[in-house]
Amino acid sequence: MIKAxxxxxxxxxxxxxxxIFFGALLGCIxxxxxxxxxxxxxxxxxxxxxVISILIKYxxxxxxxxxxxxxxxxxxxxxxxxxxxxxxxxxxxxxxKFFHLAANYGVGLMMQNANFFILVVISVFLGVLGATVNxxxxxxxxxxxxxINSVRK
Numbered sequence: 001m002i003k004a005x006x007x008x009x010x011x012x013x014x015x016x017x018x019x020i021f022f023g024a025l026l027g028c029i030x031x032x033x034x035x036x037x038x039x040x041x042x043x044x045x046x047x048x049x050x051v052i053s054i055l056i057k058y059x060x061x062x063x064x065x066x067x068x069x070x071x072x073x074x075x076x077x078x079x080x081x082x083x084x085x086x087x088x089x090x091x092x093x094x095x096x097k098f099f100h101l102a103a104n105y106g107v108g109l110m111m112q113n114a115n116f117f118i119l120v121v122i123s124v125f126l127g128v129l130g131a132t133v134n135x136x137x138x139x140x141x142x143x144x145x146x147x148i149n150s151v152r153k
């Protein structure tokens with residue numbers, strides 16, 4: 001018989017709120033031309049360590065296993081990219097269609113000619129990519145924190 005999984009809904013809500021907040025914040029920062037590339041790389045790669053460290057700092061999270069860190073990293077990565085897309089894509093489309101301005105020229109050209117379905121597919125694909133990379137960085141965060149805790153003992 002398969003045991004039902006216990007889900008901590010409060011922790012899931014905290015992870016989601018932090019991820020959406022930082023994703024939306026990076027969505028605004030990515031509109032700045034030269035800083036945008038760095039903030040996008042930060043979004044794709046380092047959202048999980050940020051969320052995990054904040055939750056551990058305030059005592060909301062204690063990482064007990066690698067599985068926990070990977071799962072939290074994947075959730076943080078996907079949800080933060082959704083928050084990023086909700087802010088970045090509409091503002092970029094408005095800037096490109098009405099003002100002919102683009103923070104990133106290639107993205108601007110794509111958004112000028114793409115329909116809604118293509119934008120959703122690209123956003124979901126990049127969200128899954130962000131979830132995968134952040135799952136790995138969540139794993140690395142667990143390893144580093146475990147190493148630090150073992151050195152302190």
